[in-house]
Amino acid sequence: MLSQISKKALGPEFASMKEPIEACVHCGFCLPTCPTYATMGDEMNSPRGRIFLMKETLEGKLDPASIDPYIDNCLGCLACVTSCPSGVEYGELISPYRAWSEKKRKRSFSEKLQRLALLKTIPHPNRFRAASKIATVFKPLAQRLPKGFGAMLELAPETLPPKHDFQERYPAIGEQHGRVALLSGCAQQVLAPRINQAAIRVLNRAGIEVLVPKNQGCCGSLAMHIGESKEARTAAARNFDAFPDDVDAIISTAAGCGSGMKEYGTLFAGQDPEILEEARNFASRVIDICEYLDQIGFTPPENQNAAPQTVAYHDACHLAHAQKIRSSPRKLLQSVPGLTLLEPAEWEICCGSAGSYNIEHPDTAKTLGKRKVKNLAATGAEIVATGNIGCLTQIEFHSKDQATPLRVVHTVELLDGAFQEPRMHANSHE
Numbered sequence: 001m002l003s004q005i006s007k008k009a010l011g012p013e014f015a016s017m018k019e020p021i022e023a024c025v026h027c028g029f030c031l032p033t034c035p036t037y038a039t040m041g042d043e044m045n046s047p048r049g050r051i052f053l054m055k056e057t058l059e060g061k062l063d064p065a066s067i068d069p070y071i072d073n074c075l076g077c078l079a080c081v082t083s084c085p086s087g088v089e090y091g092e093l094i095s096p097y098r099a100w101s102e103k104k105r106k107r108s109f110s111e112k113l114q115r116l117a118l119l120k121t122i123p124h125p126n127r128f129r130a131a132s133k134i135a136t137v138f139k140p141l142a143q144r145l146p147k148g149f150g151a152m153l154e155l156a157p158e159t160l161p162p163k164h165d166f167q168e169r170y171p172a173i174g175e176q177h178g179r180v181a182l183l184s185g186c187a188q189q190v191l192a193p194r195i196n197q198a199a200i201r202v203l204n205r206a207g208i209e210v211l212v213p214k215n216q217g218c219c220g221s222l223a224m225h226i227g228e229s230k231e232a233r234t235a236a237a238r239n240f241d242a243f244p245d246d247v248d249a250i251i252s253t254a255a256g257c258g259s260g261m262k263e264y265g266t267l268f269a270g271q272d273p274e275i276l277e278e279a280r281n282f283a284s285r286v287i288d289i290c291e292y293l294d295q296i297g298f299t300p301p302e303n304q305n306a307a308p309q310t311v312a313y314h315d316a317c318h319l320a321h322a323q324k325i326r327s328s329p330r331k332l333l334q335s336v337p338g339l340t341l342l343e344p345a346e347w348e349i350c351c352g353s354a355g356s357y358n359i360e361h362p363d364t365a366k367t368l369g370k371r372k373v374k375n376l377a378a379t380g381a382e383i384v385a386t387g388n389i390g391c392l393t394q395i396e397f398h399s400k401d402q403a404t405p406l407r408v409v410h411t412v413e414l415l416d417g418a419f420q421e422p423r424m425h426a427n428s429h430e
Ligand code: SF4
Pocket: 033, 034, 035, 036, 037, 046, 047, 050, 073, 074, 075, 076, 077, 078, 079, 080, 081, 090
């Protein structure tokens, strides 16, 4: 699609938007995998429609406000990137576009308050813990509040696990083969510290020393996702200082954080060359836990007496579509003695979590959550494994009212469980 967009007029921060717009040939192959097209059924809520709308807006033919609803409806799941035969990098368009349009946008007081509540709580574990406890108490009021605030209360967990303070260093067990730094995350640290505990145990047993840098903070992905690029850069820059240079890799156990950190090059485009270089360097060292374990040839111990277990694997969009990681988690799970891996239908369709999407668009998120639960339950698996805390909580939440709610765990918890005899029950969460 030829465009009249000038990179010079966009400026270096937003210049990356031109290529995806021009690479789109309007074939429509991406439409069936787009969750909003699948549920809403109209062209303007499809990748092809959105690319066209963004082109027209950037060329000055449309008022940005007129396309805001269609852009807001996009989950940023990047299923359209996986299915596009022309290699359109939609991710390099939607994130900068959101940041570009946010600067022009006039939001209502309620919208501003909701975004502020998200940005000032979720990325800060202590505040998020306190807010979650308060939200649990006020859950009965969920239906009486405006949609977004109601969704925050509804999604609040019934109970929280005890707070876990990570040490700064976990030595390798046996001969040391490597040294990594772990992103402890923000929401995950509060909702499921067990995931990083399991990751550390697995890494240590594989001969990897794990550092958990004390001064680290949120990776900035949530802010990036909603177009608050300045806030996202501030969060990212804090981690450039907090993470040491002398480690083999920076490990993420949450697909959303891993993919966000890998995008730092785009986030810092047009900034000071020195910090842009630092951002690119940091991004190049980020790796997902499953990708890393696969690379180092990790295998769990053999166990002739392992109890059988059936596991359905849910592809988190920010792992499968954004980071192109599909085979590593499957390979690792298949190496667990006694484990049978099952594949749900519609693997490519988002579960509706998508950062803060299930708070900002609770109705669409609910439709997608229920659809995902139905597909996962249809496999008949006892356990669902995934690589992202957002998916994990979304699937758990929407399967609550099923006759048998799904047990959802992170892939690394099942690898960790393979070392324990009797095997850790995936629902024990201890
Ligand atoms: S990112 Fe996801 S929701 Fe957005 S256009 Fe692409 S497939 Fe559709």
